[in-house]
Amino acid sequence: MFRYIKAAFNLKQQIPGIGAIPINKILLLGFMILGFGLPAFWFLGAAFEAAFLFLVASNPRFQRYVNATDPQWQQQEAETLRQQLIAQLKPDARKKLSILEAKHAEMMSKYRDSQVTGYIADSNSEAVRKLIWVYLKLLVARHHLTSLEGSVTEQGLQQEINSLEIQLQNEKFSDTIRESKTATLKILQKRLSNLQRKEEWLKEIDSDLSRIEAQVDLAVENATLQGQPEALSADIGLYSHVLDEGFFGDSESTIASLEKAYN
Numbered sequence: 001m002f003r004y005i006k007a008a009f010n011l012k013q014q015i016p017g018i019g020a021i022p023i024n025k026i027l028l029l030g031f032m033i034l035g036f037g038l039p040a041f042w043f044l045g046a047a048f049e050a051a052f053l054f055l056v057a058s059n060p061r062f063q064r065y066v067n068a069t070d071p072q073w074q075q076q077e078a079e080t081l082r083q084q085l086i087a088q089l090k091p092d093a094r095k096k097l098s099i100l101e102a103k104h105a106e107m108m109s110k111y112r113d114s115q116v117t118g119y120i121a122d123s124n125s126e127a128v129r130k131l132i133w134v135y136l137k138l139l140v141a142r143h144h145l146t147s148l149e150g151s152v153t154e155q156g157l158q159q160e161i162n163s164l165e166i167q168l169q170n171e172k173f174s175d176t177i178r179e180s181k182t183a184t185l186k187i188l189q190k191r192l193s194n195l196q197r198k199e200e201w202l203k204e205i206d207s208d209l210s211r212i213e214a215q216v217d218l219a220v221e222n223a224t225l226q227g228q229p230e231a232l233s234a235d236i237g238l239y240s241h242v243l244d245e246g247f248f249g250d251s252e253s254t255i256a257s258l259e260k261a262y263n
Helices: 002-009 023-037 040-057 060-068 071-087 091-113 119-147 154-170 175-223 249-262
Strands: 013-015 019-021
Touching: 002 023, 002 040, 023 040, 071 119, 071 249, 091 119, 091 175, 119 175, 119 249, 154 175
Parallel strands: none
Antiparallel strands: 013 019
16 A cells, blocks of 8 residues: 555646646645644645545555556566466476576576676577467467366267257247357357367477477577577467467466566
8 A cells, every 4th residue: 555655645747838747745835834824734734635645545546557657566466467377287387387487597697607798688588588478378278278178079069059050040039049049159169169179289389389498498508609699589480379369268368468568
């Protein structure tokens, strides 16, 4: 709460033709000046300030505004969301991600040992960070795909689809019910398509995971070379279309929030 109170105290109002004016501080100063003539204004000013700070600092919209303009809070929130994604992965997937992050740290350690600083070091670190983010998204997508195993069969889904199609063709429904059943049919068809393409997607994901691992390994090797290391690109042309499909299950909103934070 203190950070919201501090932000409310320092709040500025944009005045056309003048710029940002600290209205709260100006009013507080006014009460202080008036208090030299009539001390009651000091108590009135203190009461006004306490009420102002409480009302503004406790306002949810103001809190969202403060959070959106606080880089440190955004970074902490992003890390919390990232850890939530990692927590849902199986131990072997978490280990693979941990190894990749350790290699990033190793690369930066080698840069420091070689006294490599500036643009190349920063840009390569950022490139690896982006690759690790893509790697995590691929792991989440893979986790979601593999979770489909055993929960439903292709034959079972096809039977549900056939049944719904027959109902829509031969039975009379109200517009609302027909809309609902048509939407359900589309969802079932999408799920069937996902199951049919699951093995293909898993192969694409595994290929891209290996490619990212190789790219990070190359970055670590380049960091050991004498002289200025080569610039690294995070754009390595991945094969998988899973990221485009947004195949993240219940993690879809978390992924979307992190995309905003990281880009």
